[in-house]
Amino acid sequence: MPTVNREASIMLAVMEPNPADPALHLPGPLASYGDAIPAYLRHAYSWAYLDPRTLRWLDRPAVVSAILWGNANRLMRDAVAEFVPGQRVLQAACVYGGFSALLAQRLGAHGALDVVDVAALQVANARRKLAGFRQAKIWQADLSVSGCVAADAYDGVCCFFLLHEVPEAERCRIVDNLLAAVRPGGRIVFVDYHRPRGWHPLRPVMSMVFRSFEPYAQSLFAAAIESRSARSAGFEWTKTTCFGGLYQKLVGTRRG
Structure with missing residues (x-):
């Protein structure tokens, strides 16, 4: 119980973003609003x-916890536990709440810790939240573009609730x-949604949520995550699910 309380306090210590904060006005090398933003992201998200106006209330631990039906802390802890101190880790896309701070502390x-996101607003917000962690670097790039990150460069990669979007x-x-x-x-660690079991009481609710707010989520369930790349043959894979199958953690260890 003390461990849970310490980690929860870290997330609660992350200040909520202020839309008047100069850091959110995208100075320096960050692209201006809309530049280099994929069409699907502009359309759906x-x-x-x-939008800085919604970022202000979405980037709160209580909101993140509610979206994940109270499982946010557990999912974050389980993901972070896969890495060890001293490693160089890539985080794929910024995450609302205190996830990046937990990972940097770990x-x-x-x-x-390198955090990469395609949206300049998210990069600026993550830089503000991780300002106290000298080991963290946040930069803007499209992870779907070949060469966006260096090959064979990281001890670990974490992809936390990105693929369904x-x-x-x-x-x-x-x-x-x-x-x-x-x-x-x-x-490499993927944490994301998973098709819930047939008896799950939230299955019809989540189906409605996916249809209304997550237009790409259902396609994630069509095949295993590792099947999306031929490179997966070079990894040993383990998969676990929790909360009635609604969430999955897939861990791959590269051979060699």
Whole structure:
């Protein structure tokens, strides 16, 4: 119980973003609003990730917990536990709440955390939240573009609730690029939605949520995540589900 309380306090300590914060006005090398933003993201998720007005209330631990039916802390802890202090880890896309802070703390002062996101607003917000972690670096790139991250560069890669938000074509390219970034002996962790079991009381609710707010989520369930890239043959895979199958954690360790 003390461990849970410490981790919860870390997430609650992350200040909610202020839309008047100069950091959110995208200075320096960040692209201006709309530049380099994929069409699917502008179409489906402008309200969630590209609007400072909604960012202010979505980026709160209580909201993140509610969206994940009270499972946010457990899912974050389970993902972060797959990495060890001193590693160099890539986080695929920014995450609302305190996930990045938990991961940076896990890696420690001798580790390194690179966070990559396609949206300049999200990059600026993550830079503000991780300002106290010298081991963290946040930069803007489209993870579906070949060469967006260096090959064989990371001890670990973490993809936390990203894949259900992208169309299948982009999803395949993202998985392939993330697998390429893992060095031999390294590990990749995917945490995302999963098709809930037939008896799950939330199954009809989540079907409605996916239809209304997550237009690409259902296609994620059509095949295993690792099947999206031929590179997966070079990994050993383990998969676990929780909360009646609604969430999955897929861990791949690269051979070599």
